[in-house]
Amino acid sequence: MQKIPVIRDKKSSDIKIIPADEVVKIECIRDKEYIIHTISDKYYWANSTEAIEELLYEEGFRLIDQMNVVNMNHVTEYDPRKGVVTLRSDGTSRYKTASAAWIHGEHIVNVMHLLNKMKNLDYGVSETDDDDDIFETILAQEEDHRFARSYAMIKALYEKKKAELLLEESEFRYKSLFQHNPDPICSLNLNGSITSVNPAMFFVMGYSEKDLLQKTIEGMILPEHRGLWSKKFAETVKGGTPHYEITFISKDGRAVELSVKNFPIFVGKQIAGVYMIGQDISERKRAEEMILRSEKLSVVGQMAAGVAHEIRNPLTSLKGFVQLMQSKVSGFDNYFSIMLEELDRINFIVSEFLVIAKPQSVRFQQKDASSILHNTIMLTGSQALIHNVDIVTDTAPDLPEINCDENQIKQVFINILNNSIESMPEGGQILIEMRKTDTGKLLMRFTDQGCGIPEDRIPRLGEPFYTTKEKGTGLGLMVTYKIIDNHGGKMSIFSEVGKGTTVEIVMPPAEAGANEA
Numbered sequence: 001m002q003k004i005p006v007i008r009d010k011k012s013s014d015i016k017i018i019p020a021d022e023v024v025k026i027e028c029i030r031d032k033e034y035i036i037h038t039i040s041d042k043y044y045w046a047n048s049t050e051a052i053e054e055l056l057y058e059e060g061f062r063l064i065d066q067m068n069v070v071n072m073n074h075v076t077e078y079d080p081r082k083g084v085v086t087l088r089s090d091g092t093s094r095y096k097t098a099s100a101a102w103i104h105g106e107h108i109v110n111v112m113h114l115l116n117k118m119k120n121l122d123y124g125v126s127e128t129d130d131d132d133d134i135f136e137t138i139l140a141q142e143e144d145h146r147f148a149r150s151y152a153m154i155k156a157l158y159e160k161k162k163a164e165l166l167l168e169e170s171e172f173r174y175k176s177l178f179q180h181n182p183d184p185i186c187s188l189n190l191n192g193s194i195t196s197v198n199p200a201m202f203f204v205m206g207y208s209e210k211d212l213l214q215k216t217i218e219g220m221i222l223p224e225h226r227g228l229w230s231k232k233f234a235e236t237v238k239g240g241t242p243h244y245e246i247t248f249i250s251k252d253g254r255a256v257e258l259s260v261k262n263f264p265i266f267v268g269k270q271i272a273g274v275y276m277i278g279q280d281i282s283e284r285k286r287a288e289e290m291i292l293r294s295e296k297l298s299v300v301g302q303m304a305a306g307v308a309h310e311i312r313n314p315l316t317s318l319k320g321f322v323q324l325m326q327s328k329v330s331g332f333d334n335y336f337s338i339m340l341e342e343l344d345r346i347n348f349i350v351s352e353f354l355v356i357a358k359p360q361s362v363r364f365q366q367k368d369a370s371s372i373l374h375n376t377i378m379l380t381g382s383q384a385l386i387h388n389v390d391i392v393t394d395t396a397p398d399l400p401e402i403n404c405d406e407n408q409i410k411q412v413f414i415n416i417l418n419n420s421i422e423s424m425p426e427g428g429q430i431l432i433e434m435r436k437t438d439t440g441k442l443l444m445r446f447t448d449q450g451c452g453i454p455e456d457r458i459p460r461l462g463e464p465f466y467t468t469k470e471k472g473t474g475l476g477l478m479v480t481y482k483i484i485d486n487h488g489g490k491m492s493i494f495s496e497v498g499k500g501t502t503v504e505i506v507m508p509p510a511e512a513g514a515n516e517a
Contacts, residue, residue: 006043024087206251222247236262376413388427400509423450453495
């Protein structure tokens with residue numbers, strides 16, 4: 001923007017600098033002597049009319065009368081009958097006027113019209129090309145080169161401003177898409193350093209902007225997936241757009257699985273970097289695993305139902321013949337009673353096996369879990385003694401009762417204790433703790449001193465046929481998980497190889513009137 005040096009009056013030697021956009025007109029009072037008008041004041045300046053117009057031409061100043069060079073940006077009205085233009089600044093009621101020669105009338109109207117079109121750009125770029133057509137039409141009709149120069153200048157300024165607005169709008173759309181995109185996005189330079197990151201990336205990964213900018217991305221990637229990242233990054237730098245799945249590590253150590261699409265960043269015709277757009281598929285992966293586990297469970301359930309049916313048929317026959325022999329043969333009642341008890345136990349185990357196949361009609365009753373545990377320890381005590389395992393209980397007072405099927409909870413305890421005993425072939429201790437949590441739930445913790453379970457195997461525990469035992473089937477833990485889940489509880493397993501395993505079960509407290517068949 002031009003600056004105009006002025007003085008307050010002819011006698012003054014103090015020079016003041018005024019921005020050109022504050023000047024509304026420059027009035028000639030005699031040869032090379034001018035009054036510089038703002039809306040509210042006036043000053044003096046010495047120069048030639050032609051030099052003034054040429055100096056301020058690009059600012060919108062036009063010679064419209066032998067006495068006046070007017071800032072056309074401030075012309076708000078034109079009265080062709082009086083040959084007068086009204087000059088007004090935005091946001092003020094004050095105004096000034098300037099005389100306009102009749103020969104400049106059409107020129108003044110055209111300039112006002114074109115400048116108004118340029119002002120309209122402040123409200124956004126028109127979606128039609130009508131404004132561009134108006135410029136072309138006025139330019140084509142004008143024969144006076146002086147006026148044509150004005151129109152061409154305004155047209156050039158209009159096109160420049162329009163291009164700047166379109167670029168600004170494009171950048172705004174990009175920034176909006178980048179900042180508000182729900183998927184993690186980051187850009188990287190050709191060295192693989194992060195140059196920009198959107199908020200979704202911070203949210204998913206837990207890192208701050210300081211943690212990521214100008215850092216390489218490899219540090220966030222699961223070590224075994226870094227080779228895949230390097231390969232896909234190199235492919236993108238060559239112009240490819242690979243789509244792949246990769247696992248990142250969040251700031252708190254969580255594994256975050258992303259479905260990633262890479263795009264090259266072009267500056268001119270050269271690739272200057274890479275965009276990485278990811279989609280968090282961790283939940284989807286977990287859902288897929290649950291579906292797969294459910295499908296396995298369904299297959300095992302169907303098999304369990306068939307096996308149970310086949311076992312129960314001969315059991316019925318065996319029990320019938322034992323009862324018949326008991327009535328016919330005397331002196332062996334004790335043996336017959338043991339045989340019948342064992343047959344009943346086999347039948348009970350088969351019934352438990354059917355838990356896998358379908359929900360059973362069980363009777364939930366309000367029970368004391370510590371009493372069920374005590375009874376279970378009595379059943380497994382002999383096995384623990386044989387293996388030189390000591391079972392220690394630490395039960396807090398005032399524990400909440402739970403709504404449960406006693407036999408199923410007993411089966412859970414048997415499964416957990418058997419696993420702990422088998423994990424300690426040289427003997428050891430099993431510590432069983434029962435506590436009331438801060439939320440009023442019952443916490444049951446079983447800790448052994450066994451061989452432990454590798455960390456990568458723990459997530460798969462509970463899947464049918466997945467086991468850490470040489471001759472195991474994985475069905476025991478699967479049934480245990482299912483029973484706890486049916487009781488509204490949650491079971492978690494923590495283990496360290498060589499130190500032992502801890503099983504935690506959290507059960508909701510009993511509610512009055514919650515018993516059901």
